[in-house]
Every structure is written in C-alpha cells, then in structure tokens.
Amino acid sequence: MTLRFGTDGVRGVANVDLTPELVVALGRAAARVLGSSRFVIGRDTRASGPLLESALAAGLAAEGAAVERLGVIPTPGVAWASAAEGIAGAMISASHNPAQDNGIKLFAAGGRKLPDEVEERLEAELDRLLHGGPTGGPALGPIGDRPDVRERWCDALVETLEGRRLDGLRVAIDCAHGAASPVAGDVLARLGALVEVVHAEPDGANINEGAGSTHPEMLQRVVVETGAAVGLAFDGDADRVLAVDADGQLVDGDHLIAMCAIDLRDRGRLSDNTVVVTVMTNLGFRLSMAEKGIAVVETQVGDRYVLEAMENGGYSLGGEQSGHVIFRELASTGDGLLTGLQVLDLVQRSGRALADLAGEAMTQLPQVLRNVRTTVRHPDPAGALAAEIKAVEDELGERGRVLVRPSGTEPVVRVMVEAPSAELADAAAARLVAAVERL
Numbered sequence: 001m002t003l004r005f006g007t008d009g010v011r012g013v014a015n016v017d018l019t020p021e022l023v024v025a026l027g028r029a030a031a032r033v034l035g036s037s038r039f040v041i042g043r044d045t046r047a048s049g050p051l052l053e054s055a056l057a058a059g060l061a062a063e064g065a066a067v068e069r070l071g072v073i074p075t076p077g078v079a080w081a082s083a084a085e086g087i088a089g090a091m092i093s094a095s096h097n098p099a100q101d102n103g104i105k106l107f108a109a110g111g112r113k114l115p116d117e118v119e120e121r122l123e124a125e126l127d128r129l130l131h132g133g134p135t136g137g138p139a140l141g142p143i144g145d146r147p148d149v150r151e152r153w154c155d156a157l158v159e160t161l162e163g164r165r166l167d168g169l170r171v172a173i174d175c176a177h178g179a180a181s182p183v184a185g186d187v188l189a190r191l192g193a194l195v196e197v198v199h200a201e202p203d204g205a206n207i208n209e210g211a212g213s214t215h216p217e218m219l220q221r222v223v224v225e226t227g228a229a230v231g232l233a234f235d236g237d238a239d240r241v242l243a244v245d246a247d248g249q250l251v252d253g254d255h256l257i258a259m260c261a262i263d264l265r266d267r268g269r270l271s272d273n274t275v276v277v278t279v280m281t282n283l284g285f286r287l288s289m290a291e292k293g294i295a296v297v298e299t300q301v302g303d304r305y306v307l308e309a310m311e312n313g314g315y316s317l318g319g320e321q322s323g324h325v326i327f328r329e330l331a332s333t334g335d336g337l338l339t340g341l342q343v344l345d346l347v348q349r350s351g352r353a354l355a356d357l358a359g360e361a362m363t364q365l366p367q368v369l370r371n372v373r374t375t376v377r378h379p380d381p382a383g384a385l386a387a388e389i390k391a392v393e394d395e396l397g398e399r400g401r402v403l404v405r406p407s408g409t410e411p412v413v414r415v416m417v418e419a420p421s422a423e424l425a426d427a428a429a430a431r432l433v434a435a436v437e438r439l
Contacts, residue, residue, distance in 0.1 A: 005119040006407075011094050011103035014048035018102050020055040026104065027059020028135070029125040033118065036088035036109045040146065042070040042078040043092035044179040044237045047204030048102045052092050056104065057143050064139035068146040072202075074179040074238035075105060076335035077153040081146075083111030083332045084156075093179065093237035096214045099205045111332035113304035154187050157338055160330050161345050167192035169348055172228040172244070173340075174219040175200040176212025178236035184337055193344065196226050208235065213242045213323055213336075220248040230347060230354050232340040239303075240323035241336035243343060245355040253323040254285045256343055258361035260325070261294055261317055263346050269316060269329075270294070276309045276318030278302070283401045283418045288362035301405070303334045365400070366422040368429040370415040371407070372436045388435040392417070392428045400424070404432060 004010065010026070012018040031039070039060050043049035049072075057067040070078060075091045082089035088109050094101035106114055106122075114122070129135075171193045175181040181200040188195045198218060199211035208214060216233040223231040223244045231244030243251040257275060264270035274295040277285065281298070289296050297313060299305040303324040310318045310328050319325035324334035331338055347354055385404065393402050400419040407414055415432045419425035 004123060005114075009091075009103050009105035011097065011101055013100055014046070014052065014102040018048075018052065018104075020051060022130075023052050023055035023104065024059040024062070025126055025129045026122075027056045027061075028063050028129055029059075029122050030088070030090070030106055031060045031063035031065045033122050033125055034088045034106070034108055036065065037141075038066045038068065038085070038087040040068045040070055040078055040081045040085075040087060040089045040149065041092065042073040042075070042089070042179075045072055045177060045181065045202035045204065045207050046094070046099050046102055049092050052102055052104070056090060056092065061141040061143050062135070063141070065141040067141060067143040068149075069143070070146055070149050072179055072182060073150050073153070074183065074335070074337065076239055076331060076333055076338065077150060077183075079107050079111040079333040079335075080153045080156060080331065081111075081149045082107045082109065084152075086110060091237060095237050095239070096208055096212070096235040099207050099209065107333075113307065113333060115304075115308070150183065154183055154190075157187055157335075157341060158190060160327075160338060160341060161191065164345060164349070165192045166344055166348055168194065169230070169344060170194045170196075170226065170228045171344060172196040172198065172219060172222045172226055172231040174198050174212055174216065174222075174231070174233040175238075176208050176214075176234055176236050177202040177206045178208065178212065178234065178238060180234040180238035180337065184232075184234065184238070184340075187337060187341070188344075191341075196222060196228060198222055212236065213240060216242060216244060216250060220244050220250065224248040230344060232336075232343075234336045234340075235323070238336045239334045240320075240325070241340050242323045243340070243354060245358065246353060247355060249355065251354060251358045252364075253319055253321045253325060254282045254364065255358040255361055256323070256339065257317065257319045257325055258285055258288060259346060259357050260327075260342055261289065262292060262361055264317055265292075265294060271314055271316040274313065274315050276306050276313070276315050278306060278320050279403055279405075280321050280416060282321065282362075282364050282367055284363050284365045307333065365418045365420070366425045367416065367418045368422070368425040370429050370433050371410070371412040372415060372433055373411065374413050374436065374439070375411060385432075385435050385439060388432060392431060396424070396428065400428070402428070402432070404436070
C-alpha cells in the first residue's frame with residue numbers, strides 16, 4: 001500500500017490506511033523532496049495523533065532533519081510557524097473527518113501548501129522507499145518540543161486587529177473538540193469579548209462528533225439562548241470557520257467572503273478590487289460582486305488553488321464556501337480563528353448586526369449538494385453523464401448552475417445544482433444523482 005495526495009494532503013483510517021510504517025516513509029520522502037533542514041509538526045486532538053506524530057518525526061529525523069513538535073495546535077498555527085521561521089511544516093489532522101481518520105498536510109518552507117508537481121515528486125519518492133529504495137545515511141536530526149509557538153501565533157492573531165478590541169461583544173464559539181479548543185476562547189477573551197465556549201473538551205475520540213462547522217446545530221441554539229451577537233463554528237483543525245447570526249441562522253463562507261470583500265474595498269485594502277473563489281461558490285455571490293464592482297477570479301476546489309491564484313494576481317482576499325478564507329497579507333493559508341476575528345472586528349466597527357451585513361453582502365441562490373458514493377474516479381466513460389449535465393444546464397440557462405466533480409478527499413462524486421427555487425434545484429440534482437448511480 002502507498003499514499004496518494006488528495007485536495008488537502010493525505011488521509012485515511014489511522015493505523016489501517018495511515019500506518020506508522022507508511023508515515024515513517026512519508027517523513028523520509030518529505031525530508032528529501034522538500035529540502036528543509038528543519039520541520040515543525042503540529043497535530044489535532046485525535047487519539048492517533050501522538051502515534052503518527054512520532055512516526056513522522058522519526059522519518060524526518062532519520063534523514064537528518066531537525067524536528068520541532070508543537071503539540072496540539074490549529075493547522076494555520078503550523079503554517080504561521082513555517083512562514084515566520086522559513087522552515088517546512090506538517091500538520092497531523094483529518095480536518096472535519098471523524099476521529100478514526102487522520103491525515104498529514106505538508107507545508108513548504110514559508111508556510112505554503114505544496115503544488116501538484118511537488119506532491120507528485122513526493123509520491124514517487126515514497127513509492128521508491130516502500131519498494132526497497134535506498135534509506136538514509138548516518139546523519140540523525142534532533143527531535144524536540146516548541147511550546148512557545150502556539151502562544152506566539154495567538155499574539156500574532158491579536159495584532160491583526162491593529163490595536164482595536166472586541167470589548168463587550170458577546171460571542172459563542174464551537175471548537176469541535178478539536179485543535180481550536182485550547183486557544184480560541186483565550187484569544188477572544190484577551191480582546192475583551194464575552195465568550196461562551198462549547199465542544200472544547202477533547203478526549204481523543206469526540207473530535208467533530210455532532211460538533212463544529214459540520215454540525216453547528218448546538219451552537220445555533222447556544223447563540224440564541226445566550227443572546228450572543230455572533231457564533232463561530234470551527235472544524236477539527238480550525239483552518240475554516242462558519243458563523244451564526246443572533247437569530248441562530250448559519251452564515252457560510254460565501255457570505256463571510258462577500259462581507260469582508262466589501263469592507264476591504266471600502267477601506268482601500270482589496271487589491272485590484274478582486275476576490276478569488278472556487279467553482280463551488282454560489283452564483284448569488286458572483287452576481288452580488290458584479291453589482292458592487294468587485295471582480296471575481298475562479299479556481300478549482302481547494303484553498304491551495306485559491307492561494308496560488310491570489311499570489312499570481314497579487315490579490316488580498318479569497319476563499320471557499322466551506323469557510324476556508326485567506327487574507328493573504330495576514331496569513332499563508334486559511335485560518336478559521338483569523339477569519340473569525342476579522343468578522344467580529346467588522347461587526348464591532350460597523351455597529352451593525354451580522355445578519356444585516358451578510359444580507360447586504362449577497363443573496364444566496366438555492367443550492368443543493370449531493371454526495372454519491374462511487375468507486376469510479378472519473379465517472380463518465382460513455383458520455384451519458386455529460387449528456388444529462390448538458391440537458392440540465394440547458395433547462396436552467398442563466399438562471400442556474402451545475403457542477404459535478406469527484407471529491408479530492410473521499411470516494412464520492414459531488415453534485416451541486418443552483419436554481420431560482422429550491423424545488424427546481426432538488427429536481428435537477430435528483431436527475432444528476434441518478435445519472436451518476438447508473439455509471
């Protein structure tokens with residue numbers, strides 16, 4: 001067995017797909033391909049985290065790299081350390097996946113996710129190692145702990161508000177029993193927010209379980225019950241966030257990006273009056289940005305592709321509907337806590353309710369998402385699905401949008417339909433799901 005990179009690193013069932021032996025080999029491959037003499041390693045709260053951390057550290061050290069363990073820390077904290085110190089990094093996390101899964105995300109020196117060509121070189125080197133390729137020489141890298149990094153990263157987050165504070169703002173947060181648990185509440189409290197924290201008691205098995213950005217129902221209730229102005233729901237590794245308004249309504253990544261784009265434009269901080277999003281972004285976002293004179297650049301799904309387009313064009317803001325938002329002048333990757341701070345700062349500065357800001361930023365067209373389990377990676381050898389997609393697109397015309405794509409992280413085909421009404425979107429999605437299932 002070997003490992004293959006998906007949309008966001010490698011993932012699998014810990015100790016089944018993602019075994020210590022494979023991870024040791026991946027560490028060796030990463031040290032060889034990335035060429036950094038130092039690596040920082042962080043992890044989320046899964047029970048398998050320490051095991052895989054030890055294996056990855058062993059592989060890196062066996063190639064002579066110095067390894068600095070950060071312990072439990074959000075993915076963007078690892079990227080921050082990588083950027084701040086000019087060294088490579090790795091995060092052990094399966095993000096929003098259940099506790100039995102785990103994964104490894106790698107960062108090149110400077111805190112950037114790896115481009116496709118580097119991942120391909122890593123896969124090739126890993127294959128050589130697993131099939132009897134040469135092992136390392138006598139050099140051994142040291143392995144140590146860096147308990148200071150998490151606090152330094154939190155200090156950097158606070159500084160992004162440029163001295164402004166959140167005094168008196170009532171906020172509820174859901175840490176998904178994940179990597180945000182030891183940091184998010186403290187950062188908000190330092191800025192003067194009145195914080196209600198839920199799902200911040202990780203036990204190794206409860207990460208994302210009925211909690212966080214994939215299950216925000218409890219947070220929605222807590223926001224209403226406590227009279228909070230805003231709720232923030234993080235995923236397991238806290239690189240993304242969704243918000244909840246005072247009425248308990250969910251505010252997704254599209255709305256958060258639209259709000260921040262307008263605010264940055266108004267403050268003269270939206271580079272080239274342009275925002276970068278993916279093909280999954282709601283059509284309502286695109287229509288709203290056009291009305292407001294903000295250009296939209298579109299990429300394939302994955303925040304690393306968003307960042308690549310941002311860097312190529314010199315743009316300052318981009319992200320995904322799922323809540324991965326990148327403020328390029330403040331971070332090298334999506335950061336849920338940073339995004340949450342920017343949204344809270346906007347609410348505090350404007351004196352307006354989150355619901356008002358989100359509603360003014362864009363009107364969302366009804367969108368239906370369906371995941372269809374399949375073992376077919378490219379599911380249209382005969383063109384039958386393509387014909388059905390075209391038929392649906394022709395019927396919707398400019399009033400809607402269709403996207404059918406294989407997932408980069410799961411064995412599913414994702415079907416997305418947007419239409420003027422939920423009924424039309426549901427019917428079109430059902431047709432496309434049936435077409436996928438017939439393949």
